[in-house]
Structures are given as structure tokens and as C-alpha cells.
Amino acid sequence: MSQAPRSNRGHRERNGDHRQPRGQRDADRSSADRSPSRPPYYDRHPKPARDRDVARAPRNDSKCTHMCSRRGVVLICSVLTNALVLICVVAAQMVTSGLSSMGGLGGFDINSNFNLQGTELQKVRELDMQYSQMRAPGIYGGVAFSLTMGVLSLLFVVASNKPPHHLSRKLLYGALAFQAAGAVAYVAAVGLYLHFVMGVNATDVCAQRERLYARNGYTWMNCDVSGADAAVALFGLITAILYTAGAVLTGQTIRRVKQYLEDRKRRELEREQARAHPQRAPLRAETTSV
Numbered sequence: 001m002s003q004a005p006r007s008n009r010g011h012r013e014r015n016g017d018h019r020q021p022r023g024q025r026d027a028d029r030s031s032a033d034r035s036p037s038r039p040p041y042y043d044r045h046p047k048p049a050r051d052r053d054v055a056r057a058p059r060n061d062s063k064c065t066h067m068c069s070r071r072g073v074v075l076i077c078s079v080l081t082n083a084l085v086l087i088c089v090v091a092a093q094m095v096t097s098g099l100s101s102m103g104g105l106g107g108f109d110i111n112s113n114f115n116l117q118g119t120e121l122q123k124v125r126e127l128d129m130q131y132s133q134m135r136a137p138g139i140y141g142g143v144a145f146s147l148t149m150g151v152l153s154l155l156f157v158v159a160s161n162k163p164p165h166h167l168s169r170k171l172l173y174g175a176l177a178f179q180a181a182g183a184v185a186y187v188a189a190v191g192l193y194l195h196f197v198m199g200v201n202a203t204d205v206c207a208q209r210e211r212l213y214a215r216n217g218y219t220w221m222n223c224d225v226s227g228a229d230a231a232v233a234l235f236g237l238i239t240a241i242l243y244t245a246g247a248v249l250t251g252q253t254i255r256r257v258k259q260y261l262e263d264r265k266r267r268e269l270e271r272e273q274a275r276a277h278p279q280r281a282p283l284r285a286e287t288t289s290v
Helices: 003-014 022-033 049-056 070-096 099-104 118-159 169-201 204-215 227-276 280-289
Strands: none
Touching: 070 118, 070 169, 070 227, 118 169, 118 204, 169 227
């Protein structure tokens, strides 16, 4: 009678049926539940997606964080170069206005400091006035253009003091269009300004003015392009380069924001599907663990 159970146990061992006692099976099952390979507990009350995104995003209360990004720094530099263009346009008008115009401001005594006297002085005053009037459209146009571009650039800098994905899509596209158009406009404006200045310098008024000043020893008052006019062209081209770089950086920002919004929309869709089927993921985990 005692041989039958022994032979059955040997038969089960040969067939691979290794049974364990009930207590040991319960201990193994509890250890398997605590094993790290088991998937984590499914949260039946997940937090809203918006709260998780806000908690995941880095927090920085500094007002200069987003304004001092690469795109913001380029815009700030363009504001400064617009101011330099404005200053150089005004300086060019003051330098080329002539000695008689400077004396008319009250800073000089013409009769004591200038070698021009009598009819020559009167002739120089008339020529200076005519030359200044001929250059007036250049200074008015340059001041208005540089001031407008500088103010608009400053407005875009102030309006962009937010994370890129929180900015309005219209604002980003507006900044892109403004900087692209500003780069082209500044190149065209520099060309027109130099063409206008050289056209004024090629007139008979400028030639007569140059001869009168050279006769009295003022050889630096000539009809060549002045250093202030060259500075206007230089800073204008620098501003055009900055606007081009800003347009490229804004385009990259728009592309990254678009990709970020698509990824966030996809994650929210996956979360909604997970909430709609809350039992699917745990059941798969149970079957795989078995």
C-alpha cells in the first residue's frame, strides 16, 4: 500500500510536475507581486493632463528668461542698431550742413572764426541752405524709417516675454514676416540712401560750395560721401543681417512649437484612450506575468 504513492510521485517527477506546498506557493506569489518586473499599479484617478504638463515644465520667475533667448537677443540688438542708424542720419545732416549753418546755431562767431567774409560769406550761406534743403528728404526719410523699425522691434521684444508655446501663433508669424521684410527693406533703404546722397553731391550746388570752402582752406568740406553717411550704410547693413538671423530663428521656433503641440495632442489622445479603457493595461500585465 505504501509503494503506490511513492511510484506516483516518481511518475510525476519524471513528467516535470514539481508541486510545492501551499505555504511556499503563497510566498512565491507574494514575492512575484512585489517584484520590480511587475508593472506599476494603474492609477484609477489620474491627474489632469494640464496639471502634469505644468508640474513637468521648469519654473523660472525671471522676466528676462524668454526675452533674453537667442531670438530676443537678436531683436534687442536690432533695436540698438536702429538707434545707431538714427543717430548717424542726424549726425550726417549736421556735419554736411556747413560752417555757416553751425554758426547760425549760436555756437560759433562766423566773423571771428571763419575766413569767409563779405560776398563769399553770403554766397556760402546761400549754398549751405540750398544743400541742406536738397538733403532734407534723406534725413526725414531716414529718421522716420529707422525710428519706425526700432519701435516695432521693441514691441516684438516686449510681446515675446513668454514661453514660445504660450505665444499667439499670429504673433510668431507676424515677427517672422516683420523681420524678413525688415531685412529686405533695410538693404533697399541703404541703397536708396546712398544713391540719394551721391545724387545730391553730384549737383552744381555742391560743386560750387566745395570750391568756395577749398579756396579758404576748408578742404574737408567736399562732395564725397561723408563718414557719417558711410556709418548710416554700415549700421543699416548690420541691421539687415540681424533681421535675417532673427527671421531664421523665429522660423525654427515656429517649427519647434508646432512639433511640441502635435506631441502634446498625441499624448492627450493616448491618455483619453487609457481612461476610456482602464482595465486593458492591467489585464495585459496579469497575463504576461503568468
